[in-house]
Structure formats: structure tokens, C-alpha cells
Amino acid sequence: MNRPEVFRSLRFRLTAIYSMVLFGLAAVTLGVIYFALARTTSPTPVTAQLAKVYDQNRQFQGFSSVAELSQIEAAVNYNTLTTLRSYTIIALIVLFVASLAIGWVLSGRALRPVGAITQAAREIQATDLSRRIRLGGPQDELRDLADTIDSMLDRLDDAFQAQRQLIDDASHELRSPLAIIRTNLDASLTVAEATPEERQRAVAVVDRATTRMSRLVEDLLATARRDAEATVDADVDLSVVAREAGEEAFVTDRPLRLRYETAPDLHLIGDADALRRAAGNLLSNAVRLAPAPSTITIATGRSGSWLWLAVADEGPGIAPGDLLRVFDRFWRKTGSETTPGVRRERRTGLGLAIVRQIVESHGGRVAAYSTPGNGSTFVLWLPAPGRTEAEPPPHGSPWP
Numbered sequence: 001m002n003r004p005e006v007f008r009s010l011r012f013r014l015t016a017i018y019s020m021v022l023f024g025l026a027a028v029t030l031g032v033i034y035f036a037l038a039r040t041t042s043p044t045p046v047t048a049q050l051a052k053v054y055d056q057n058r059q060f061q062g063f064s065s066v067a068e069l070s071q072i073e074a075a076v077n078y079n080t081l082t083t084l085r086s087y088t089i090i091a092l093i094v095l096f097v098a099s100l101a102i103g104w105v106l107s108g109r110a111l112r113p114v115g116a117i118t119q120a121a122r123e124i125q126a127t128d129l130s131r132r133i134r135l136g137g138p139q140d141e142l143r144d145l146a147d148t149i150d151s152m153l154d155r156l157d158d159a160f161q162a163q164r165q166l167i168d169d170a171s172h173e174l175r176s177p178l179a180i181i182r183t184n185l186d187a188s189l190t191v192a193e194a195t196p197e198e199r200q201r202a203v204a205v206v207d208r209a210t211t212r213m214s215r216l217v218e219d220l221l222a223t224a225r226r227d228a229e230a231t232v233d234a235d236v237d238l239s240v241v242a243r244e245a246g247e248e249a250f251v252t253d254r255p256l257r258l259r260y261e262t263a264p265d266l267h268l269i270g271d272a273d274a275l276r277r278a279a280g281n282l283l284s285n286a287v288r289l290a291p292a293p294s295t296i297t298i299a300t301g302r303s304g305s306w307l308w309l310a311v312a313d314e315g316p317g318i319a320p321g322d323l324l325r326v327f328d329r330f331w332r333k334t335g336s337e338t339t340p341g342v343r344r345e346r347r348t349g350l351g352l353a354i355v356r357q358i359v360e361s362h363g364g365r366v367a368a369y370s371t372p373g374n375g376s377t378f379v380l381w382l383p384a385p386g387r388t389e390a391e392p393p394p395h396g397s398p399w400p
Contacts (some may be wrong), residue, residue: 021102029091036087113142117149129157170220177209220350238266238307238382239300241275246298249280254292258283261299261399266307268382270362275309275380278358281351282311282378289315289376299399305384305391306364310399312377318370326368327356355380369397 113135120133132153135146188194188202239262250258279298286296294314301308318326355378359366363383370376381393 017106021106022099025095025098025102029095032091033084033087036083113137113146117142117146121149124153129153129160166220170216174213174216177213180209181206216350233269234272236268236270236272236275238268238275238309239263241272242279242298242300242309245276245279245283248276249283250287250296252287256287256290256292257295259295259297261297263301266300266302267385268307268362269385270382271358274358275362275382278355278380279309279311281355282380285351285378286311286313286315286376289313291315297399301398302384303394303398306393307382307384308398309380309382310377310397312375312399314375317372317374318368318376319372323368323370327352327366352378365393367393367397 116135117133120131124131132150133146134150135143137143184202184205188198194202242262243260246258246260250256283296283298290296290313296314297310297312299310299312301310356366359380359382365381367379367381368376369379377397377399379397379399
């Protein structure tokens with residue numbers, strides 16, 4: 001049986017501990033005072049016999065030395081107050097010292113998890129985020145704080161690792177075109193004995209290398225921009241985005257045909273420019289791989305509480321083992337196999353990674369479906385507005 005949340009909180013535990021300690025100290029103090037008064041005053045209640053003697057003495061006028069009972073009571077009260085004052089001062093001094101000692105011990109025990117959190121945070125460096133607090137004990141406010149910090153460190157560690165991986169991959173990708181440019185400059189463009197044909201060939205090679213570098217820099221900027229900026233929330237019609245992406249991205253000099261199969265009223269909240277770029281990257285990838293002549297299809301629709309945008313081509317397809325890797329940064333299919341009518345062009349390997357990044361920033365998921373030799377279909381699953389149930393995107397391609 002789980003205890004209520006209030007009983008598991010650090011505040012309740014501290015309140016209970018301090019209340020019991022103060023109540024115990026007060027009880028001990030009062031008990032000591034009472035015991036001391038009882039031992040020093042030797043109290044005796046007035047009995048019937050003593051009262052009778054007192055009445056006889058008052059009636060007998062010859063014994064004038066007998067003290068009045070009121071004076072006796074006053075003297076007893078004075079002695080009691082004096083004793084009470086002395087013991088109260090002593091008890092207050094002892095209580096003050098005891099409260100300081102107990103408060104020091106209790107506060108140390110209460111702040112021990114804070115010390116563990118501080119020590120772990122002090123040992124964590126930006127270059128090594130593998131250390132975690134992993135605070136034990138009851139599930140109270142300090143445990144929640146430690147778990148939150150551990151979760152934040154997990155996200156930071158993933159972000160730093162992704163950043164380092166991106167820098168390493170980008171450096172590797174930029175090294176090759178820079179080497180090509182330097183080689184051609186040294187071998188042809190800066191050599192006086194080079195022939196015009198050699199210079200022209202070197203210029204063409206340098207132009208392709210600089211184009212590749214420009215495309216890589218643009219993709220890196222797009223990736224960094226999606227990491228740094230929040231999506232612009234606005235009402236977006238997914239079918240309009242699909243048609244605009246087709247008009248902008250479907251550029252080719254080969255006999256390819258673009259076909260639209262869009263559904264109306266597919267509205268969602270998102271960034272229209274980013275979604276247009278994602279659809280455009282899928283179309284550019286399909287144009288690059290589609291054989292000539294063939295048809296590329298861009299379709300939209302709805303499946304339950306999910307909207308989808310699909311781009312299908314009639315290209316060579318993707319092997320089953322590569323379907324889970326096509327959206328990784330800088331991943332490119334290896335091998336020398338070619339398909340008739342397909343123009344091979346070296347890409348940066350960031351296009352599909354940017355697509356996944358854009359879709360996941362909208363709370364969606366991207367998927368690829370393919371059969372080698374029968375083309376590929378890439379689908380962007382995006383949540384529809386007002387989706388309250390935790391319904392995952394459907395499995396399988398929504399468009400044949």
C-alpha cells in the first residue's frame with residue numbers, strides 16, 4: 001500500500017522530527033522542574049487534624065506567637081517561586097545547549113543528500129558527463145531533484161556526443177573536397193606548363209568540389225538551426241506544403257514525372273518552412289535515384305490521429321539492413337552497383353538526417369519502406385491537432 005504523497009515528502013519528515021524533539025525537550029524540562037520542586041519543598045496537604053489545631057490556636061488568645069496560616073502560605077509560596085526561578089534558568093540553559101546540538105545533528109542528516117548532490121556536480125566536467133548522482137533513500141523532494149539532474153545530464157551527454165560526432169564527421173567530409181581543390185591547384189591551375197585542357201578539367205573538378213562543400217555547409221547550418229531554434233507554431237495545411245515542395249524541389253533535366261495524390265483539410269500546428277524543407281529533401285533524394293523514365297509520387301492523407309506525407313519513387317530500392325540507417329548523419333550507401341538511367345551524384349549524407357530532425361521536432365516520426373528493385377517510399381508521420389490518446393503511428397506504409 002502506497003503512502004500519500006504528503007507523508008513521503010521531506011517537509012513532512014522534518015516537521016515530524018522537529019516536533020517530536022521539541023515536544024520531548026519540553027516534557028523533560030517540565031518533568032525536571034516538577035521533580036526539583038517536589039524534592040525541595042516537601043509538600044504536605046492540609047489534613048483535618050492540622051486544621052482543627054489551627055482553629056483552636058486562633059480561639060486561644062494567650063498564644064500570640066502562633067503564626068497566621070496565611071503568612072505561612074505566603075512564605076511557602078515565596079520559597080517555591082525562588083526555587084522555580086532557579087531551576088527554570090538552569091533548564092533554559094540546558095535546553096538551549098541541547099537544542100543547538102540536536103539541531104546541528106538533524107540538519108546535518110537532512111542536508112546530507114544535498115552534500116552528495118553538490119559533490120557529484122563538482123566532479124562533473126563538460127568533457128566527461130558520464131557521472132551521475134543516483135541518490136538513494138526515500139522518494140522525497142531531494143530524490144526528485146537528484147533524478148531531475150541525472151535526467152538533465154543524460155540529455156546534455158547525448159547532445160555533446162552528437163555535437164562531437166557531427167564535428168568529426170563534418171571535418172572528415174570537408175577534408176576530401178579541400179584536398180581535391182589543393183591537388184588541382186598545385187597540379188594544374190598554378191603550373192605554367194599546364195595545357196588549356198588540363199586547366200579546364202581542373203576547373204571542373206574544383207567547381208564540383210566547391211559545390212559539394214557549399215551543399216555540406218548549408219546542410220550543417222540547417223541542422224544547427226533546427227537544434228537551436230524552436231519551431232514556429234502556426235496552422236499548416238500538409239497538402240499545401242506537399243505541393244509547394246514539389247514546385248520548388250522537383251527540378252531535373254531527365255524524363256521524370258511528378259504526380260500528386262493529396263487529401264484536403266490536413267491541418268496541423270507546425271513550422272511550414274521546415275516541413276517544406278523536409279518534403280523537398282525527400283523529393284530531391286527521389287529525383288537523384290529514380291530511373292528515367294519513371295514517376296515520382298508525393299501523397300498526403302490521414303490515418304487515425306496521425307497525418308502523413310509520403311514520397312514514393314521507382315528507384316533501385318533499399319536493402320532491409322539499411323532501412324534503419326538511412327536517416328543517420330553522413331550515412332551513404334556503399335557499393336558500386338548502378339541502375340540504368342540513374343545519375344550518380346555524391347551527396348553530403350545530411351539530407352535525410354535533417355528530415356528526421358524536422359519531423360521529430362514536431363512530435364512525429366519518419367519511416368522508410370522499400371523492396372530492393374521495386375522503389376522506396378518515405379513517410380512523414382505527424383500528429384494531428386487535439387490528439388489526446390497515446391496512439392503510436394501505424395506500422396507499414398500508408399500509401400502503396
